[in-house]
Amino acid sequence: MLNTRFIVDSSLTTRRAGTEDPKKRSVAEALYSGKRAKNNWIDVASEPDYPLNPDKTPAIFQHRRAAIQRTEFDVYVSLGPGDGLQDLSLLIPEPKVAQAQRRLRPPKTYIPIDISKELLQTTVRNLGTHLPIPFAVQCDFESNLEFATSTVAQATSGKKLYSILGGTIANFDLEHGPFLRSLLRELQGEGEALAFVDFPLAGPAWSLQSEPRLQPSGYSPAFRRFILHASAVANTEPNGRQIRESRFASKFTFEHSSQPRSGAEIIRVINDIGMVVLEFRRFRENVLIDWLKHTGFTIEHFASSISSNRDLFGMAIALLKA
């Protein structure tokens, strides 16, 4: 595949082999790994109503481009690229994007890192003709970030930018705070490096009543298939593949909690054996900024798509210096 080497963290397979309790499996793996899960995710991300559809929310794309436009880096490391198209539109914008919003020079190297072999292959296919991708890394960066960063450090040179886009940080199984702190530690060991993260926001008008993800009706058919399949895989249900979308409402419950320190409103999708299949976090902008200052990163750039007191949701983009 376009001369890209695939480097796999062997602890992924050891972990799978040793797992008897399905609750201990990585939910990220159930959500994104395997051909069917990959196709389900691409269906979700291709829906016209997907919040990161560039036609729906151009402000988010403008903020991302503005953040990296004058930023120096040689290596762009994508933690969780999905199908890679969000990175592509940032690094090699379509012709309709104004010249003033373009970066002068694309990175010398692009490295995708993902738990899903299939999404890595899709990313390499989508970006490999535009950017040099010497290798791709398959690992669980929530549980073995060190594998990801040390592989990149050994095999590349120059200043690195680690991106986590698409609200991925808001879906982690683990807490986002410890993850960002370990990212900071790893990046400090690498010399000059940056983290580029987007954070879904709860806008000023957000309330529990206005939160669609607390109701079955807040999930599109594609999103239901994505969650149902992951739940079946993580649950090791023998007939998981046959579960129909119509069972979605009876199979899952939806819970909310708040984390005042980081400003996160957390929504959990829980299946019928009590497993959290997916979490969404929506951050409160002002609390998030204060909290980011306490992570130890320096905030180089911060922009939010929220523009009115009537906004329910938004997306913040932060460029953080290690």
Ligand SMILES: C[S@@+](CC[C@H](N)C(=O)[O-])C[C@H]1O[C@@H](n2cnc3c(N)ncnc32)[C@H](O)[C@@H]1O
């Ligand atoms: C919400 S999708 C976002 C994809 C892409 N950034 C976008 O904006 O469309 C999350 C991505 O991160 C990957 N991912 C999630 N958790 C992961 C983990 N713990 N380790 C490695 N990859 C993970 C998924 O496989 C998927 O590609």
